[in-house]
Amino acid sequence: MNAASHFSYWATICLMVMGLxxxxxxxxxxxxxxxxxxxxxxxxxxxxAPGKLIGGxxxxxxxxxxxxxxxxxxxxxxxxxxxxxxxxxLGLALVVRIREAYDSIEEDEILAAxxxxx
Amino acid sequence: MSVALHMPVLxxxxxLLSAPLAVLARRGSLPFMFTTAAAWFAFATSIALWMEVxxxxxxxxxxxxxxxxxGIEYRVDRLSALFLLLVSGLAAVVLxxxxxxxxxxxxxxxxxxFYALFSLCLAGLLGITVTxxxxxxxxxxxxxxxxxxxxxxxxxxxxxxxxxxxxxxMGTIGATFFVIGVGLLYLMTGTLNLPDMAxxxxxxxxxxxxxxxxxxxxxxxxxxxxxxxxxxxxPNAYTYAPSAVTAFLAGTATKVSLYVLVRFYYSVFGESxxxxxxxxPEIMLLLSLAAMFVASGIAIFQxxxxxxxxxxxxxxxxxxxxxxxxxxVTGLTxxxxxxxxxxxxxxxxxxxxGGAVIVAGxxxxxxLAGLGRTMPLTSFGIVIxxxxxxxxxxxxxxxxxxxxxxxxxxxxxxxxxxxVLLSSLLAVAYVWRFVEAAYFRPAPPGRPPRxxxxxxxxxxxxxxxxxxxYFGLDTSVTVGSASGAAEMLIGVKK
Numbered sequence: 231m232n233a234a235s236h237f238s239y240w241a242t243i244c245l246m247v248m249g250l251x252x253x254x255x256x257x258x259x260x261x262x263x264x265x266x267x268x269x270x271x272x273x274x275x276x277x278x279a280p281g282k283l284i285g286g287x288x289x290x291x292x293x294x295x296x297x298x299x300x301x302x303x304x305x306x307x308x309x310x311x312x313x314x315x316x317x318x319x320l321g322l323a324l325v326v327r328i329r330e331a332y333d334s335i336e337e338d339e340i341l342a343a344x345x346x347x348x
Numbered sequence: 349m350s351v352a353l354h355m356p357v358l359x360x361x362x363x364l365l366s367a368p369l370a371v372l373a374r375r376g377s378l379p380f381m382f383t384t385a386a387a388w389f390a391f392a393t394s395i396a397l398w399m400e401v402x403x404x405x406x407x408x409x410x411x412x413x414x415x416x417x418x419g420i421e422y423r424v425d426r427l428s429a430l431f432l433l434l435v436s437g438l439a440a441v442v443l444x445x446x447x448x449x450x451x452x453x454x455x456x457x458x459x460x461x462f463y464a465l466f467s468l469c470l471a472g473l474l475g476i477t478v479t480x481x482x483x484x485x486x487x488x489x490x491x492x493x494x495x496x497x498x499x500x501x502x503x504x505x506x507x508x509x510x511x512x513x514x515x516x517x518m519g520t521i522g523a524t525f526f527v528i529g530v531g532l533l534y535l536m537t538g539t540l541n542l543p544d545m546a547x548x549x550x551x552x553x554x555x556x557x558x559x560x561x562x563x564x565x566x567x568x569x570x571x572x573x574x575x576x577x578x579x580x581x582x583p584n585a586y587t588y589a590p591s592a593v594t595a596f597l598a599g600t601a602t603k604v605s606l607y608v609l610v611r612f613y614y615s616v617f618g619e620s621x622x623x624x625x626x627x628x629p630e631i632m633l634l635l636s637l638a639a640m641f642v643a644s645g646i647a648i649f650q651x652x653x654x655x656x657x658x659x660x661x662x663x664x665x666x667x668x669x670x671x672x673x674x675x676x677v678t679g680l681t682x683x684x685x686x687x688x689x690x691x692x693x694x695x696x697x698x699x700x701x702g703g704a705v706i707v708a709g710x711x712x713x714x715x716l717a718g719l720g721r722t723m724p725l726t727s728f729g730i731v732i733x734x735x736x737x738x739x740x741x742x743x744x745x746x747x748x749x750x751x752x753x754x755x756x757x758x759x760x761x762x763x764x765x766x767x768v769l770l771s772s773l774l775a776v777a778y779v780w781r782f783v784e785a786a787y788f789r790p791a792p793p794g795r796p797p798r799x800x801x802x803x804x805x806x807x808x809x810x811x812x813x814x815x816x817x818y819f820g821l822d823t824s825v826t827v828g829s830a831s832g833a834a835e836m837l838i839g840v841k842k
Contacts, residue, residue, distance in 0.1 A: 270520070
């Protein structure tokens with residue numbers, strides 16, 4: 231049990247915090263979505279990494295194999311990836327519409343334009 | 349009766365199927381008919397389910413006949429039956445209304461998409477309430493949320509786009525937090541079935557991943573249900589969405605997130621972990637009080653009546669979480685009754701306001717000036733709904749506040765009674781702003797002297813307002829099933 235054996239968790243947490251920070255700190259709407267995508271991606275790792283056992287095989291009963299990896303996280307994450315794509319696609323479509331309506335994708339400019347609107 | 353056995357799953361499948369049918373039908377009134385038929389079917393089914401579980405039975409349905417810890421289980425108990433009734437009932441009323449209302453707000457060639465999205469949203473919300481699988485909840489949560497973002501963006505004002513974008517970012521962060529929590533629970537227990545998870549958690553209740561999961565789920569769902577400091581997405585989303593969408597969302601989206609929170613607190617983590625070993629009740633109490641005062645205070649100063657009602661929603665969520673923070677049967681009953689009554693009242697108010705917006709051309713209080721004379725039925729309905737928000741005896745709002753006060757007294761917290769009364773005074777102030785504009789100010793020049801909203805808008809809206817008065821007089825449905833659900837969750841035997 232050393233730091234290296236927790237490598238996947240460190241990677242997950244780094245991605246998670248990076249993504250969340252980008253969402254909060256960037257004013258550009260596209261960059262916010264990139265942050266959101268990174269944040270969601272970290273979850274895929276959180277689910278998938280613990281499912282793998284070193285030396286484990288696919289869960290099919292056969293002679294000579296006794297260690298199996300858990301396939302369920304993969305199935306769950308396949309669904310989560312689809313959800314993530316849908317969110318990203320919808321977000322980008324909204325940004326296109328926002329740019330058509332406001333002629334900008336910078337949050338502060340949009341908020342300023344909103345304040346001028348009666 | 350083989351169909352009756354499949355009721356829990358049909359509840360979700362029928363609205364889900366009506367979405368592609370609406371897209372395929374495309375033109376004419378077919379999309380409207382498919383969606384409305386699906387919503388009415390869901391409503392009829394939920395009444396049947398509600399009557400079946402009313403006496404404490406629990407219905408389990410195994411998808412594909414795979415038994416519980418392996419397959420996905422749909423589970424209807426008293427708590428979920430109450431929410432099924434609420435969500436499908438509101439959809440059944442809002443849909444007939446939406447037909448006339450979206451003609452004024454959404455371009456004709458996009459109508460079929462609106463109905464498809466509405467069906468998806470309904471299927472998602474019903475799915476959340478009926479499923480007993482943690483990951484399934486996340487998927488349904490995202491189905492409901494994604495369709496909600498699009499429906500908000502259908503609003504005419506360009507600010508609807510920005511509101512929808514903000515909601516998308518906040519909502520996704522919330523859902524992702526929730527799924528992190530579910531992931532940690534899955535790592536600790538190896539199961540996603542909620543009852544199974546609760547059993548296995550009993551052994552490792554106080555380990556750090558479980559506490560972290562509790563924190564992630566609480567924060568994620570608080571974002572979704574707009575608990576006070578996490579509410580920034582709500583006012584603009586409600587204000588700029590089409591009227592029918594606002595009315596449906598105000599009654600369902602935040603409420604269903606609250607259902608998930610209650611479900612995880614009582615059915616998965618267990619109240620002893622949530623409420624006794626962590627300072628969660630104190631935090632929730634403080635945030636609820638902040639919501640009750642700050643949000644209601646901000647509501648008073650709004651120029652736009654729709655935004656005013658949106659801020660009042662945030663304040664009302666404070667009452668709901670206040671009841672939750674008590675962790676008593678009375679408190680939880682108060683919380684559920686409050687949620688139900690508030691959903692019905694707010695839905696009615698937004699529906700009436702939608703009619704007024706079509707006739708008056710806007711929802712700012714200047715536009716609504718003189719409404720008492722030009723649209724007497726609409727403004728009278730809004731006043732009755734407003735009395736419900738204040739909690740005047742005879743309306744549903746009184747019942748919810750009555751139980752909240754009872755729960756506070758039961759714990760001997762006298763000062764909370766005064767807090768509830770004081771924040772009701774703030775509600776008087778913001779409802780008065782409408783009364784003043786509608787009855788004591790002249791109509792702006794150029795408005796037709798007397799024109800009511802069309803009957804197709806007035807009837808569903810008045811139905812909700814009448815329901816909010818009915819639930820204030822006859823409490824057997826709301827208080828009966830809410831206290832039943834609360835006793836079931838806290839585990840009190842009668």
